[in-house]
Amino acid sequence: xxxxxxxxxxxxxxxxxxxxxxxxxxxxxxxxxxxxxxxxxxxxxxxxxxxxxxxxxxxxxxxxxxxxxxxxxxxxxxxxxxxxxxxxxxxxxxxxxxxxxxxxxxxxxxxxxxxxxxxxxxxxxxxxxxxxxxxxxxxxxxxxxxxxxxxxxxxxxxxxxxxxxxxxxxxxxxxxxxxxxxxxxxxxxxxxxxxxxxxxxxxxxxxxxxxxxxxxxxxxxxxxxxxxxxxxxxxxxxxxxxxxxxxxxxxxxxxxxxxxxxxxxxxxxxxxxxxxxxxxxxxxxxxxxxxxxxxxxxxxxxxxxxxxxxxxxxxxxxxxxxxxxxxxxxxxxxxxxxxxxxxxxxxxxxxxxxxxxxxxxxxxxxxxx
Numbered sequence: 001x002x003x004x005x006x007x008x009x010x011x012x013x014x015x016x017x018x019x020x021x022x023x024x025x026x027x028x029x030x031x032x033x034x035x036x037x038x039x040x041x042x043x044x045x046x047x048x049x050x051x052x053x054x055x056x057x058x059x060x061x062x063x064x065x066x067x068x069x070x071x072x073x074x075x076x077x078x079x080x081x082x083x084x085x086x087x088x089x090x091x092x093x094x095x096x097x098x099x100x101x102x103x104x105x106x107x108x109x110x111x112x113x114x115x116x117x118x119x120x121x122x123x124x125x126x127x128x129x130x131x132x133x134x135x136x137x138x139x140x141x142x143x144x145x146x147x148x149x150x151x152x153x154x155x156x157x158x159x160x161x162x163x164x165x166x167x168x169x170x171x172x173x174x175x176x177x178x179x180x181x182x183x184x185x186x187x188x189x190x191x192x193x194x195x196x197x198x199x200x201x202x203x204x205x206x207x208x209x210x211x212x213x214x215x216x217x218x219x220x221x222x223x224x225x226x227x228x229x230x231x232x233x234x235x236x237x238x239x240x241x242x243x244x245x246x247x248x249x250x251x252x253x254x255x256x257x258x259x260x261x262x263x264x265x266x267x268x269x270x271x272x273x274x275x276x277x278x279x280x281x282x283x284x285x286x287x288x289x290x291x292x293x294x295x296x297x298x299x300x301x302x303x304x305x306x307x308x309x310x311x312x313x314x315x316x317x318x319x320x321x322x323x324x325x326x327x328x329x330x331x332x333x334x335x336x337x338x339x340x341x342x343x344x345x346x347x348x349x350x351x352x353x354x355x356x357x358x359x360x361x362x363x364x365x366x367x368x369x
Contacts, residue, residue, distance in 0.1 A: 014027060050193070057086060069100060075100060209295050216285075
């Protein structure tokens with residue numbers, strides 16, 4: 001099945017400064033989608049995040065990794081393979097907790113998968129280890145083992161300054177529209193990654209199909225040549241049989257005729273063995289042709305799936321554009337409403353000023369009377 005997304009969220013992405021190992025450097029301009037992917041063929045979990053066509057996170061989860069919460073909305077983990085520390089800033093504490101729970105769950109799954117792999121390796125290497133023990137008895141042996149260790153960069157306890165304030169400001173009157181656009185973005189990016197995966201498989205199948213087609217053409221030419229050789233061998237065998245019969249009739253059971261007959265029989269057996277080998281090769285080529293047809297069927301199926309994925313991707317993009325247009329219209333309406341409120345306030349200020357002047361005039365008239 002390949003690699004598939006199993007959980008997605010949105011967060012601001014940071015990486016530790018490679019020089020100071022203390023300060024955080026932002027790797028995304030705004031909150032982007034961060035997804036957990038599972039590769040069923042290799043039994044591997046990965047954290048992947050894309051900003052456009054750029055991969056800002058590509059981290060494989062290993063049993064020795066630890067996800068640490070350094071604040072209510074920020075967490076981090078160290079990746080020794082990438083030689084860096086990743087940091088994620090979330091919009092709420094619940095999003096951070098959910099991501100941390102998934103990290104612990106997939107880390108445990110990676111540990112179990114590693115233990116199973118080690119058990120299989122140990123069972124497979126048990127006979128070879130026994131042979132190694134026996135070889136130590138022989139003089140001149142060189143026993144010894146090597147151990148490897150890997151360490152990663154330490155986790156940084158600091159949190160990027162101003163992150164919580166920026167996230168708190170992001171929640172406001174337009175939160176429902178922003179949240180719907182956020183829900184549309186992960187689906188678009190997930191379909192894009194699936195699209196790339198199917199395209200890679202399709203290219204691989206095209207290459208295999210081209211190789212099998214070339215092998216089929218070469219095999220067809222070889223089959224024709226082998227058929228000619230086979231008919232030649234059959235004619236030669238018939239001629240030899242006739243020659244043997246003639247020699248038996250002419251020479252009787254002499255020693256020379258017997259030896260020649262033995263040689264002729266041996267030649268016939270060799271020709272029959274060669275004929276059998278050619279027939280087996282012909283059967284193998286037929287099986288390869290059937291396999292090529294199966295690959296062609298698989299390629300057509302993958303092409304259809306790719307077209308369906310592209311249609312789904314176009315639908316998601318149109319939905320995303322509609323949501324963005326609706327958000328923009330709401331912002332314009334809110335701005336016009338604010339302008340009308342300002343003009344109304346100005347009018348009210350003018351009326352209040354006129355009423356104050358009228359009150360002062362009436363007061364003066366009362367005082368004069």
